[in-house]
Amino acid sequence: MKKDIIKRVIGRSGPGGQKDRKPxxxxxxxxxxxxxxxxxxxxxxxxxKLVYFPHAEARKHESVAKPAAEQGIFTQILRDDGPIPxxxxxIIDEHISQAExxxxxxxxxxxxxxxxxxxxxxxxxxxxxGFLACMVCHxxxxxxxxxxxxVWVDRQTGATSMRVExxxxxxxxxxxPIRETAGxxxxxxxxxxxxxxxxxMRLKNQFSADQMAKAKIKLHENISKKPVxxxxxxxKDGYFDFAKLGFPGNRVDHLTSTEITGMIEKYExxxxxxxxxxxxx
Amino acid sequence: xxxxAFMIGTILLVTAFWLVAGSGTAMSATEALPDTxxxxxxxxxxxxGRFDESGxxxxxxxxxxxxxxxxxxxxxxxxxxxxxxxxxxxxxxxxDCTTQCHLTEPSTDREFSHSNMVNKYMASVHGAxxxxxxxxxxEDLPTCKYCHQNxxxxxxxxxxxxxxxxxxxxxxxCVGCHTKHPWAQNFYLHFTHRMRRVRSQQEIVALCTSCxxxxxxxxxxxxxxxxxxxxxxxxxxxxxxVKDAPDCISCHVPVGYTTHDIRPKTDPASSINTFNRISTCxxxxxxxxxxxxxxxxxxxxxxxxxxxxxxxAAGKTNAVVEGVDNTLLIERAGKEMTExxxxxxxxxxxxxxxxxxxxxxxxxxxxxHQWMDFLxxxxxxxxxxxxx
Numbered sequence: 001m002k003k004d005i006i007k008r009v010i011g012r013s014g015p016g017g018q019k020d021r022k023p024x025x026x027x028x029x030x031x032x033x034x035x036x037x038x039x040x041x042x043x044x045x046x047x048x049k050l051v052y053f054p055h056a057e058a059r060k061h062e063s064v065a066k067p068a069a070e071q072g073i074f075t076q077i078l079r080d081d082g083p084i085p086x087x088x089x090x091i092i093d094e095h096i097s098q099a100e101x102x103x104x105x106x107x108x109x110x111x112x113x114x115x116x117x118x119x120x121x122x123x124x125x126x127x128x129x130g131f132l133a134c135m136v137c138h139x140x141x142x143x144x145x146x147x148x149x150x151v152w153v154d155r156q157t158g159a160t161s162m163r164v165e166x167x168x169x170x171x172x173x174x175x176x177p178i179r180e181t182a183g184x185x186x187x188x189x190x191x192x193x194x195x196x197x198x199x200x201m202r203l204k205n206q207f208s209a210d211q212m213a214k215a216k217i218k219l220h221e222n223i224s225k226k227p228v229x230x231x232x233x234x235x236k237d238g239y240f241d242f243a244k245l246g247f248p249g250n251r252v253d254h255l256t257s258t259e260i261t262g263m264i265e266k267y268e269x270x271x272x273x274x275x276x277x278x279x280x281x
Numbered sequence: 282x283x284x285x286a287f288m289i290g291t292i293l294l295v296t297a298f299w300l301v302a303g304s305g306t307a308m309s310a311t312e313a314l315p316d317t318x319x320x321x322x323x324x325x326x327x328x329x330g331r332f333d334e335s336g337x338x339x340x341x342x343x344x345x346x347x348x349x350x351x352x353x354x355x356x357x358x359x360x361x362x363x364x365x366x367x368x369x370x371x372x373x374x375x376x377d378c379t380t381q382c383h384l385t386e387p388s389t390d391r392e393f394s395h396s397n398m399v400n401k402y403m404a405s406v407h408g409a410x411x412x413x414x415x416x417x418x419x420e421d422l423p424t425c426k427y428c429h430q431n432x433x434x435x436x437x438x439x440x441x442x443x444x445x446x447x448x449x450x451x452x453x454x455c456v457g458c459h460t461k462h463p464w465a466q467n468f469y470l471h472f473t474h475r476m477r478r479v480r481s482q483q484e485i486v487a488l489c490t491s492c493x494x495x496x497x498x499x500x501x502x503x504x505x506x507x508x509x510x511x512x513x514x515x516x517x518x519x520x521x522x523v524k525d526a527p528d529c530i531s532c533h534v535p536v537g538y539t540t541h542d543i544r545p546k547t548d549p550a551s552s553i554n555t556f557n558r559i560s561t562c563x564x565x566x567x568x569x570x571x572x573x574x575x576x577x578x579x580x581x582x583x584x585x586x587x588x589x590x591x592x593x594a595a596g597k598t599n600a601v602v603e604g605v606d607n608t609l610l611i612e613r614a615g616k617e618m619t620e621x622x623x624x625x626x627x628x629x630x631x632x633x634x635x636x637x638x639x640x641x642x643x644x645x646x647x648x649x650h651q652w653m654d655f656l657x658x659x660x661x662x663x664x665x666x667x668x669x
Contacts, residue, residue, distance in 0.1 A: 033655075040651060044644045052637070077336070085338045087426040089376075091347040091433060095327035096340060113331050113338070120369040122331045123323075123341050130328025169326035259322075266368055 095130075095170055102158040104176075105190065105197045106134040121267055130169045133176040139191045140224035141239070147180040150240050153188065160186070164246035175245060191222035230264045320358045320365075321345055351431045352474070355467065356382055378425050399425075402541040418501050421492075428488060428540075437473035448473075482519045482528035486510075489529040496605045503609030509586040525569050532584060535560070536567040547617065555581065591626040594618035 024032075083097040106114065107129075114134065115125035128137075133153070141148040152161045152173035165172055177189040200219055207215055232239040235256055242252040254260070316322075321343070323329060329341040348354055359365050360382040364372045379396035386393040402408045409419040416422065436448055452462075452469055459465040480488065489507075492498060496506040510516050518526035534540045535552050544551035552561045558580035562572040572579065593607060594614035601607065 037651065037655070040648070044648060047640060047644055085340065087424070088340055089426050089429070089431050090340075090343050091351060091431055092340065092342075093327075093344045093347060095344075096342065112328070116332060123329050123339075126331055127323070127326035127328035127342075130326060169328060263368060 100155045102153060102155050103174075104133040104135065105192055105194055106138075108197065108201075110134075124267070127169060131171050131174055133174050135177050135189055135191050136175055136240075137228040138223050139177060139189055140226065140228060141177070148189075149178055149180075150175050150245060151178045151186070151188075152176075152245065160188075162244065162246055164248075167251070175240075192219055230267070231261060234260045234264060316345065318358055324358075347433055348431070350433045350470075352434060352471070353431050354434075355384060360384070395425075398539075398541045401539065405542045406545050407543060416502075418498075421498050421501060423492065432474075432479055434470040434474040435477070435479070436470050437476045482526050483522070485528040485530055486516070486519055500605045500607050500610060503613045505589045505607075505610055507585060507588075509588045510584075512586045513584060515584060527571060531564070531571070532561055535564050587626045587629065590614045591618055591622060595623045595626060 084092050112129065113122075113126045114129060115122040118125070136150065152164065152171070153159070153176045154161070154173045156172070160176075160178075161173065178186045179189050181187050196219060200215055204212065204215070228239055233255075238256065242255055243249070247255065324341055324343045325345060327342045330339055331341075333339050343358075353361070361376050361380065362373065363377070363380060364370075364374045379394055379399045381392040381394045384393040385391070403411060407423055408416075409422050410416040448466075448469060452465055455465045455469065456462055459468075490510075493504075493507040496508075499506050515527045519528055530540060533543055533552060538552050542550075544554075546553045548554060549556060551557065559575050559577060562575035562580050564571045589607060590610060591614070593611045595618075
């Protein structure tokens, strides 16, 4: 019976059949035969798995729920690293979870919440990270440097613009510092260039502790020792020109209003930025 | 003069149109509540957050539009987050769901609080117990946030067409007497949100198994992993997305019970206690009657396949199974497993053994037969070629 089927499939239908049809190649025959045998083998294997390893699937799920102590806290961290913590109560929207293909290279190491030292202000500094590239505050403009300015850079495409879209931290772009080069070309300022960062990431496991400290200093050599402080921007005629970046007048007034500057004063008693030192600690 | 009258008329007409249209759109996005405490001044920024001292990621961002449409949307932040009256926030207390949130609970006219639920929960199988009877390893037990997130209220839909049209029609009947439209809308959303389940069956199983499949955690409480549930017909219905498939709460919290008051099966108040099982299997009083003809014999059948518990009771395994210490489980097994159950398990083990031998023999023979047939076919073909 099976033989008949094979013959029919491969076209040898006997004396009354199409005699002029070209006989199939050896490979074609092998494929057809395998097609008959393979499902049987797979079925048998599946059956054996079902009989002898019935909890295989359940155990697959079980391994996910293994406690941290058993697998090591760092393995657990590796598994938990999603944009939203497991027991977060409030509803989260796409602003938290959306990917940001064009981002400052700093975030590759420092993460989305890079400020952690100053307890009172770290969350506030971190929310600025949502619309300011790190180098806005951590690469200080010299007072007389006319070539230095700021631009919006689209998070998805990297396209630059001087127009603001969205509002209150929900912008599709981030503000980056730019410099006008000799050929009047505008260039985004990257204090740590991608090549250097990639080389560091590639070699960091080979560094000794001292080499690592040296490498960190080298990597951050263009970072200002003293970052730009809150009240340098949040004031009239401050560090950068909000209106030039497309903010409407009422928003500029708000950003430089006493409502914000007054709050900064409250925080100032708790926090003044420290000088950053990447090597000595 | 005539022109200005025309203009005024037009403005009035347009204004009236927008007022009418606005009031008629019952399901339009609920306006975010006025942020009287000005928390959104900072907390509307999505990047607001940090890692806390334990290394946990803390997101402090709140989407005011979504919050306003959520179950807690009528509350002020400080109703739950007590001690946030200073900037910078220095004396923040952990949210306590038993706090009275200054919202009048309409059935009692008292200030609302979840204390009623929390008290039930504490006494339940998942609760940490009380000061006199604290449970061991309280850190293993789920807190409110483990299961509850502040969901956006989802009105009833699908039964009578589009939810928006349904809401418009229903609310137009309500607002005749209940003239405060936002109140009526909120009541409608709250009520219809509760008319359906928020989580799918698969989500419920995933939630429960996120703890109950952790064999170490279970062993600490004298329980066994419920991995054997994945062998059951009930799970297969859930797995393949069959409508109304039975998940954990279908049996452990049927009609008349609450998820916050799940009891151990030895407790007469438990839905899976022997005396309540017929009612549970048939889901009497529920929308869906699962096994309406359930008899006492049917209801004593096992839903979860036999696991470690019966094996330890029958003395077939040691206290340590796959690296997990089951001493507590052994204690419980001795008390809870009856002779009859051990006998059933033994019979089932023999049946299982029979099939473990029988199936490979059948499959093996089938393989052998196919292979021989294949070789015979080759031999016949070779012979016929030679004959030519």
